Amino acid sequence: METVDLVVPVKSLTAAKSRLRGAADHGVGDPKAHARLALALVLDTVTAALAARRVRRLLVITSDPTVSLEVAAVGVPVAPDTPGGGLNPALERGAHLLRQNDPCAAVGALQADLPALRPAELDAAIERAAAIFAAGPAPRAYCADAAGEGTTLLLCAPGSALQPCFGTDSAAHHERSGAYPLQGDWPGLRRDVDTGEDLRRAADLGVGPRTREVLAPCPHP
Template identity: 30%
Template sequence: MLPESPVMTAPSWMAIVPIRRLSEAKSRLAVPNREGYAIAFLKDVLEVLMSSNEIRSVVVTTPDLAVQRHAFGCAVVLEPGTGIDSAIECARNWGRDVGHHGHVLAVLPDLPALQVSELDRMLQEARKHDRSFHPDSQGDGTTCVTARRAIDLRTKFGPGSANRHRNSSITELGGFGRGLSCDVDTIEDLCKAASLGVGHHTMSLLSGVHGFDPASPR
């Protein structure tokens, strides 16, 4: 008897990617071209999301109209710049208005080492839970939050967000891959991401840094 084929699910997730004004992005990253790195991180994350077998649509939410040039044609929802959680809520409400009421993912734009395979595994597990979140590598912050129903998506990003999400009784996910945990705020974070293998937009910037010996891009 032939083995059963794995059950395949149709792409059902709407991914929301919040990004602040490019002039304000990555303020803790001590590099000359912070805006360029913020754009590169965003592009690498968007390419992963657009390549996912689980994601049906991608929405970028930002107060900065200039971000639209870097969004690869994804929907861009302008928001007033009152914080990451309100930006995500704005995009969630936009999704509701265009008819998306199901699975929704809010994911940060500073995960240049994110890989499609780990993201898809995480989303497959997230389908089993009403709400879930994934902590960063320090266990203090959060890199993404999911909900099976868009109306239930409530995020608590910012310093110490992992504990706030834990205290709100949503499921903590982990173990799907280090890229999903590796958000980049500092030079040390960037070196760690580079050691894991970053997307080609980030790699193109790192390759121009004197003395940097880049690993092969994934």
């Protein structure tokens, strides 16, 4: 497994990251400011993933027209989400679409709220997963978030099903489903952003340029 193809699911900007509302405008909670922040998180995440040597292709799953236009502008194809379908079915569909032209591809799911992600971290996690797949312990592997409860990255070997179990306590669900936990010092890969405190910690690590620009007037979210 030299490279992987990744699905990145993105909610509508108006519905995404409700606990971050106000983080971009000193607590005012303006919907436009919130949408700019949510979009910046996505764009910094996909830009970092595009720069990873081990990532062959990205596919964003979304029904938000603004997200579709913006990610297409940086070279990422988009497939529409199915309204009411839910996150895990969307990821399964994305994995299926990625494998249409290459049924033997290794595929994975990457969360869209990793503004401090470094390409080298993603490469290292994929390399670790490739070693696990080659050794045989499991055909699936996941990276837990900084709290150890959620999942930021899920990968599966060629010929294996992705079997996403995202949602509350997804790390535990993925492990119970047979996925192997990836261990490594990858702070940006583990720092997903759901709250203002998460955003502050991501900023301490160093966020991407789009998130940095949105936060420029508000140095302490």
